Amino acid sequence: MSTYNVSISTTAQKKPKPSQDQVPFGTVFTDHMFMMDYEPEQGWHDPRIVPYAPITLDPAAMIFHYGQTVFEGLKAYRADDGRILLFRPEKNFQRLNQSSDRLSIPPVDEERVLDHLMKLLDIEKDWVPSTEGTSLYIRPFIISTEPNLAVGPSRTYTFMIILSPVGSYFAGGIHPVTIHVEEQFTRATKGGTGMAKTAGNYSSGYQAQANAKKEGNADVLWLDGVEKKYIEEVGSMNIFFKINGEIITPALTGSILKGITRMSIIELLKSWDMPVTERKISIEEVYRAFADGTIEEVFGTGTAAIISPVGELNWQGRKITINNREIGEISQRLYDTITGIQRGKLEDPFGWVVELNENIQSGSNLYSS
Amino acid sequence: MSTYNVSISTTAQKKPKPSQDQVPFGTVFTDHMFMMDYEPEQGWHDPRIVPYAPITLDPAAMIFHYGQTVFEGLKAYRADDGRILLFRPEKNFQRLNQSSDRLSIPPVDEERVLDHLMKLLDIEKDWVPSTEGTSLYIRPFIISTEPNLAVGPSRTYTFMIILSPVGSYFAGGIHPVTIHVEEQFTRATKGGTGMAKTAGNYSSGYQAQANAKKEGNADVLWLDGVEKKYIEEVGSMNIFFKINGEIITPALTGSILKGITRMSIIELLKSWDMPVTERKISIEEVYRAFADGTIEEVFGTGTAAIISPVGELNWQGRKITINNREIGEISQRLYDTITGIQRGKLEDPFGWVVELNENIQSGSNLYSS
Ligand SMILES: Cc1ncc(COP(=O)(O)O)c(C=O)c1O
Ligand SMILES: Cc1ncc(COP(=O)(O)O)c(C=O)c1O
Numbered sequence: 001m002s003t004y005n006v007s008i009s010t011t012a013q014k015k016p017k018p019s020q021d022q023v024p025f026g027t028v029f030t031d032h033m034f035m036m037d038y039e040p041e042q043g044w045h046d047p048r049i050v051p052y053a054p055i056t057l058d059p060a061a062m063i064f065h066y067g068q069t070v071f072e073g074l075k076a077y078r079a080d081d082g083r084i085l086l087f088r089p090e091k092n093f094q095r096l097n098q099s100s101d102r103l104s105i106p107p108v109d110e111e112r113v114l115d116h117l118m119k120l121l122d123i124e125k126d127w128v129p130s131t132e133g134t135s136l137y138i139r140p141f142i143i144s145t146e147p148n149l150a151v152g153p154s155r156t157y158t159f160m161i162i163l164s165p166v167g168s169y170f171a172g173g174i175h176p177v178t179i180h181v182e183e184q185f186t187r188a189t190k191g192g193t194g195m196a197k198t199a200g201n202y203s204s205g206y207q208a209q210a211n212a213k214k215e216g217n218a219d220v221l222w223l224d225g226v227e228k229k230y231i232e233e234v235g236s237m238n239i240f241f242k243i244n245g246e247i248i249t250p251a252l253t254g255s256i257l258k259g260i261t262r263m264s265i266i267e268l269l270k271s272w273d274m275p276v277t278e279r280k281i282s283i284e285e286v287y288r289a290f291a292d293g294t295i296e297e298v299f300g301t302g303t304a305a306i307i308s309p310v311g312e313l314n315w316q317g318r319k320i321t322i323n324n325r326e327i328g329e330i331s332q333r334l335y336d337t338i339t340g341i342q343r344g345k346l347e348d349p350f351g352w353v354v355e356l357n358e359n360i361q362s363g364s365n366l367y368s369s
Numbered sequence: 370m371s372t373y374n375v376s377i378s379t380t381a382q383k384k385p386k387p388s389q390d391q392v393p394f395g396t397v398f399t400d401h402m403f404m405m406d407y408e409p410e411q412g413w414h415d416p417r418i419v420p421y422a423p424i425t426l427d428p429a430a431m432i433f434h435y436g437q438t439v440f441e442g443l444k445a446y447r448a449d450d451g452r453i454l455l456f457r458p459e460k461n462f463q464r465l466n467q468s469s470d471r472l473s474i475p476p477v478d479e480e481r482v483l484d485h486l487m488k489l490l491d492i493e494k495d496w497v498p499s500t501e502g503t504s505l506y507i508r509p510f511i512i513s514t515e516p517n518l519a520v521g522p523s524r525t526y527t528f529m530i531i532l533s534p535v536g537s538y539f540a541g542g543i544h545p546v547t548i549h550v551e552e553q554f555t556r557a558t559k560g561g562t563g564m565a566k567t568a569g570n571y572s573s574g575y576q577a578q579a580n581a582k583k584e585g586n587a588d589v590l591w592l593d594g595v596e597k598k599y600i601e602e603v604g605s606m607n608i609f610f611k612i613n614g615e616i617i618t619p620a621l622t623g624s625i626l627k628g629i630t631r632m633s634i635i636e637l638l639k640s641w642d643m644p645v646t647e648r649k650i651s652i653e654e655v656y657r658a659f660a661d662g663t664i665e666e667v668f669g670t671g672t673a674a675i676i677s678p679v680g681e682l683n684w685q686g687r688k689i690t691i692n693n694r695e696i697g698e699i700s701q702r703l704y705d706t707i708t709g710i711q712r713g714k715l716e717d718p719f720g721w722v723v724e725l726n727e728n729i730q731s732g733s734n735l736y737s738s
Contacts, residue, residue: 026518029429056423059402059531060395064512067436067568068575104575139518143433144572149395149508149533151605153575162428164518186560189594191553193573199436200569203513204562206437206473206522225558226595236520 004047004112006034006119011051020131023167030127030136034120034161037145038106044159047116049123052162058147062154067200070099071141073303074260075166076121076356078130079344084121084356087303087342089114089138091260096140098258099196104153105142113140117161121356124163133168174335176311176325179234179300180212181283182220183316187232187255189225194232194255205235217314219300223283224255230280237300237308238262241281242330244294251278261301265334267350274330283315290320297328306342307335373416373481375403375488380420389500392536399496399505399532403489406514407475407526416485418492421531427516431523436569439468440510442672443629444535445490445725447499448713453490453725456711458483458507460629465509467627468565473522474511482509486530490725493532502537543704545680545694548603548669549581550652551589552685556601556624558594563601563624574604586683588669592652593624599649606669606677607631609645610655611699613663620647630670634703636719643699652684659689666697675711676704 014031018024029052036047063069072092077085093110100107117138121128128136140161144154185208188194193201205220212220221239224230231250233239238259241248247269252258266276289295298310311325322328340346341353383400387393398421405416432438441461446454462479469476486507490497497505509530513523554577557563562570574589581589590608593599600619602608607628609618616638621627635645658664667679680694691697709715710722 026429027516029516033428052428054425054427056425058423059421059529060398060508060533063568064432064438064510065440065508065568066571067438068572069433069436071434102576103572104579137518139429139434141433147396147398149506151571151574152578153572160428164429184560186558189555189558189561191555191594192558192561193569198569198572199432199434200562200567200573202435202520203437203472203522203567204569205520207471209521210473225560 004115006047006049006116008049008119008123009051010049010123017127018165020129020134021167023129023134023165025166026137026164028164030124030163030165032120032123033163034116036116036159038157038159040155043106044108049120055158055160057145060147060149062144062146062148065149066144066151067198068103068105068144068154069142069199070096070103070105071139071197071199072096073197074138075135075303075342076128076138077135077343078128081344083344084125084128085342085344086354086356088260088264088352089117089354091263092140095197095258095260096142099198100142102193102196103198105144105157108142108159113159118356120161120163125356127163127165129165135166137164137166139164174305174307174309174327174331176309176322176327177218178216178312178314179219179221179310180215180217181313181315182208182212182222183228184208186225187222190254192225192255195252195257197257209235215314221313229282229284231283231286232256234300236304237302239298239300239310240265240276241286241295242297242328243286243289244296247274247276247330248281249276249278250281253280259302261303261306261338264338264350264352265301268334268337271349286313287315287318287320290322295320295322297330298322299328299331299334306338307331373484375416375418375485377418377488377492378420379418379492386496387534389498389503390536392498392503392534394535395506395533397533399493399534401489401492402532403485403530405485405528407528409524412475413477413528418489424527424529426514429516429518431513431515431517434518435513435520436567437472437474437513437523438511438568439465439472439474440508440566440568441465442566443507444504444672444711445497445507446504446712447497450713452713453494453497454711454713455723455725457629457633457721458486458723460632461509464566464627464629465511468567469511471562471565472567474513474526477511477528482528487725489530489532494725496532496534498534504535506533506535508533543674543676543678543696543700545678545691545696546587547585547681547683548588548590548679549584549586550682550684551577551581551591552597553577555594556591559623561594561624564621564626566626578604584683590682598651598653600652600655601625603669605673606671608667608669608679609634610650610664611666611697612655612658613665616643616645616699617650618645618647619650622649628671630672630675630707633707633719633721634670637703637706640718655682656684656687656689659691664689664691666699667691668697668700668703675707676700
């Protein structure tokens with residue numbers, strides 16, 4: 001195996017770590033971050049681990065004007081025996097490159113950036129919390145940096161990875177949420193950027209989410225942008241239905257993010273002989289199934305909460321209750337299995353888990369250089 | 370009239386100005402810029418003119434992750450008598466606030482930011498070029514700055530105005546371009562952010578634009594995202610058709626940017642007794658009009674080029690030629706009239722033009738403070 005050189009400059013001034021029980025989501029960052037730059041002549045170059053610090057950009061940098069940027073989100077978990085585990089991290093860098101392709105951003109070397117991430121994690125390993133439900137959230141992202149107001153792809157980019165210890169997404173484990181089915185606003189349409197993890201897809205949902213929250217909903221369920229009929233996904237989660245014994249999730253038709261939790265659930269359920277149907281599912285079908293009494297479970301899936309049972313749906317002023325607002329059997333079993341695998345408590349028959357240091361390409365003696 | 374206090378710190382190190390004939394678009398910036406900040410407790414505060422310089426942001430600043438940002442684009446023109454003229458700048462700040470509303474960004478005081486812009490222009494007036502077709506491009510923009518990875522509106526923002534001298538958009542005046550009618554990619558759909566001037570709307574078009582350019586097209590014409598049937602707009606321009614004597618432009622149905630040039634053309638044509646029909650227009654109707662021989666003119670409209678005649682359309686492999694690839698009569702007359710008004714060469718019966726210093730709220734004696 002080759003070694004990928006990364007320059008490392010560590011900080012002497014380490015920050016105090018937050019208490020494990022009171023970690024706010026996404027506002028505390030570790031002592032170091034990873035960066036590398038892109039220029040057409042050199043490609044991606046100068047990989048470096050540096051103290052976490054503000055970055056400096058020209059006010060004309062394209063990221064501020066035309067939104068050419070992509071990101072990822074994954075987590076490092078602390079096992080009971082102290083090992084640090086990642087869940088299918090290669091899938092995140094694959095998806096990063098797929099997002100970049102849509103946004104005309106040059107791809108990164110997936111194996112190499114995974115190695116860089118491992119080095120960063122090795123330096124920051126004390127930041128991975130250990131109590132139930134906590135983890136170290138990993139945010140890789142690429143921004144376009146060329147100072148140029150002409151609309152078009154940037155010539156230069158910066159790739160960064162920042163790390164943030166996060167607490168339990170839901171205090172006290174999973175609990176069913178109420179979701180508003182959005183009729184007015186659209187997240188994505190075929191031919192748009194819905195399948196890419198890019199900044200503009202998120203702020204475009206704020207109005208709908210704020211309206212939904214005002215009325216007591218946890219988030220919105222997006223319908224397709226064309227017919228406002230077929231179910232797509234929730235804010236940052238894919239969605240699954242169990243109706244009359246059939247487990248269904250919307251097919252990836254180009255406007256839905258290809259969730260790694262979604263993918264893993266499909267594989268897991270297959271191994272349990274409970275195949276998932278990936279197909280179009282209309283909100284009407286769901287409401288009909290409620291009327292029939294055939295709707296059994298609804299749950300969102302994503303890195304943040306893994307499984308988020310849906311207890312209530314709210315569509316056109318009509319509320320339906322799923323499974324008595326209780327956690328469904330499949331939801332609970334999936335949650336226990338996936339979080340069990342992620343934290344090294346359960347066997348990993350799929351080879352999903354990657355252990356820190358096991359896969360690192362270059363020895364830790366490099367880190368003092 | 371009230372005066373709006375803005376702190377001013379000027380630079381001693383002025384940059385050399387580019388030659389008027391060789392100004393590249395959007396890569397040269399003036400010596401100073403305007404900034405102000407937003408925090409919930411203080412609202413927009415600390416307006417200041419400072420030397421043009423890089424800005425510093427936390428890598429977790431929301432602009433890098435969730436794309437919550439809006440911008441504007443307008444120009445300052447130098448009249449033959451040396452005066453500096455703006456074209457309906459209040460409309461740009463109105464539209465900025467409309468965009469901000471869609472993106473959950475707090476509004477700015479429109480009158481006040483126009484005054485701040487005037488002060489900045491007064492300091493930078495030597496940067497406004499004078500030769501035919503040149504101008505000083507003005508880019509106001511707002512970025513979300515809170516360091517927080519939780520998806521949702523930022524608590525803090527920075528508003529900036531940067532200035533860039535720009536050359537003639539088309540060397541040697543306007544000339545007809547070839548436009549590709551896009552079938553695969555979608556720019557916007559009703560319920561999305563198409564009516565807002567926000568970053569994500571632009572990078573999402575890069576793939577389509579690159580494909581179109583490879584085949585010799587200047588830009589793409591977007592169709593509606595639902596039926597891929599109705600014409601919306603070009604990359605950074607609205608579009609007009611003259612068919613059998615009727616002047617038509619797509620109605621603003623929520624996915625199209627409300628162009629200020631478009632608005633002005635509608636008013637101007639009305640004053641000429643040539644009313645514009647704002648309605649749905651399908652690409653099929655345009656192709657039928659070509660077959661009928663009733664298509665007379667097609668032109669794009671926007672701040673960059675004002676009028677950009679379309680000489681050829683390319684849809685599903687079928688090319689049609691408009692007006693023998695020549696500039697149409699209305700196109701030319703609109704171009705001459707609007708650029709004439711903008712540069713103070715023609716009378717301005719509409720009161721569109723705002724002169725620098727005429728409308729400035731506080732005396733220039735403040736500028737030395
Ligand atoms: C829009 C969207 N959908 C779905 C997901 C779930 O994807 P994953 O399971 O990879 O976290 C996410 C979160 O990453 C998301 O942002
Ligand atoms: C998407 C889009 N449409 C249309 C326009 C034309 O608008 P305006 O005439 O205000 O420049 C622009 C440019 O600002 C634009 O970005």
